[in-house]
Amino acid sequence: MRISLSLSILLGFGFGATAFAEGVDLGPRPAYLVSQMNPGPLRDKLAACIGNPAKPSLFSISHRGAPLQFPEHTEEGYRAAALMGAGILECDVTFTADKELVCRHSQNDLHTTTNILATDLAAKCTSGFKPASGGDPASAECRTSDISLAEFRSLKGKMDSADKQAQSVEDYMNGTASWRTELYGATGTLMTHAESIALFKDLGVKFTPELKSPKIDMPHDGFSQADYAQKLIDEYKQAGIPPEDVFAQSFRLDDVLYWIENEPEFGKQAVFLDGRRDINPQDPSTFSPSMQELKEMGVNYIAPPLFVLLSVEDGKIVPSAYAKAAKEAGLDLITWTLERSGPLNTGGGWYYQTVSDVIKSDGDMLEVVDVLAGDVGVKGIFSDWPATTSFYASCMGLK
Structure with missing residues (x-):
C-alpha cells in the first residue's frame, strides 16, 4: 500500500495512524462559528463546550475527506478528517481503464x-x-x-x-474559490479504493463508499454495472471488514437494490442517495417511489441534500414534509453537505434553498445542524470540514 505519513510529519505528530482515533483536534473553526450565532440557549450550550475534549462520532461523516482546505479524496484530506473526529469516511468510487477501483468524486x-x-x-x-x-x-x-x-x-x-x-x-488549473485554500494543495496523494479501506481501518473509522455512475457506456469491455457494484463490496470482504462497518451508497436505486438482493449483510446498511430533482420537499405526492415503497424494497437509509429535510415556519427552521414522511416509514436519514457553500451571509446558496430567508451568517450553520439532529433526527451529516459536526456531536453527547 502507498500510504505515507506526510500529513503526520507536517503536523508534527510522532505516532502511528491509529492514534488519530484517540485524540480529536477540532481547531478554531467551531469556536468561530459559535461566535457568529445569535444569542440564545443553543449558543450558550455550544459556547460552554468550547475547549472541551472531543471524541470521534459516527454523526460526523467526512465528505470526500476535508475538501474545505485539502484536495478531495486524498490521503492528506482523509487523515485530516479523522483527526477532526469524523467517525465515518467516504471514498467515492470509480474505475480506471483497467477496471481498478479508485477514489474520485466522478469518473x-x-x-x-x-x-x-x-x-x-x-x-x-x-x-x-x-x-x-x-x-x-x-x-x-x-x-x-x-x-x-x-x-x-x-x-x-x-x-x-x-x-x-x-x-x-x-x-x-488555478481557479480555487476564495473561501478555500491552496495551503495544503501541493501534496495530494491519490488513493485506490483498496488503499482507502486499509487507511480507514488503521484510522479506526467506518466506511461509506459511493458507487459513482459511470460516464462511459456499460457494460464496458465486459464489465457490467452489476460487476462494478459487486467489486466494490468484494474489496471490503477481501480486507476482512465487517458488513456492519460499511455504508455503501449510490444515487442509483438499482445499485442499492442489487446490494440488498445479492449482498444482504451489506445491503441492510446501503444508503440511497436521493438526488431526485422533481421532488417537492413539502408535497409527499411527488415522492415516487414513496417512502413506504422504498422501505418495502428493503431500503433502510436514505440521504437527500440538507435543504430537502428543512422548511421554515413562523421564521423558524423546522422539519419538512419529506423528513416527516421518511421518519413515519421507518427510514433512517443521513444528509449532505455542510461546509460546502462558503460564507452564508447571502442565504447559503443551493444547499440551504428552502431556508435561505433565515440564513444570515455562518453561525446559522449550527442552528441548521441542531434542527437536523434534534428535530429531523438524522443519523449523520456529511461535511467538508468534519470538525464542525464532531464539535456539535461531542457537545450534545451524540455517538
Missing part, C-alpha cells in the same frame, strides 16, 4: 481535481484543454477510464477548481 473530474493537464497524460484525456473563446468557457474532460491504474498513481490531487475564463492550462 470525469481528473481535469479539475488533479494535475493531469500539466502532465503528458493530458494527451489521453477524452477532451484536451480548450481556452475560453467568445462566449464559450474554457474546458477539458479527463476521465479515470482514460488512463491505467499505474498512470493514475502518477498524478497529484489538487483543490477541485477550474477557471472558466482561462487562456492557458496553468490559469485553468
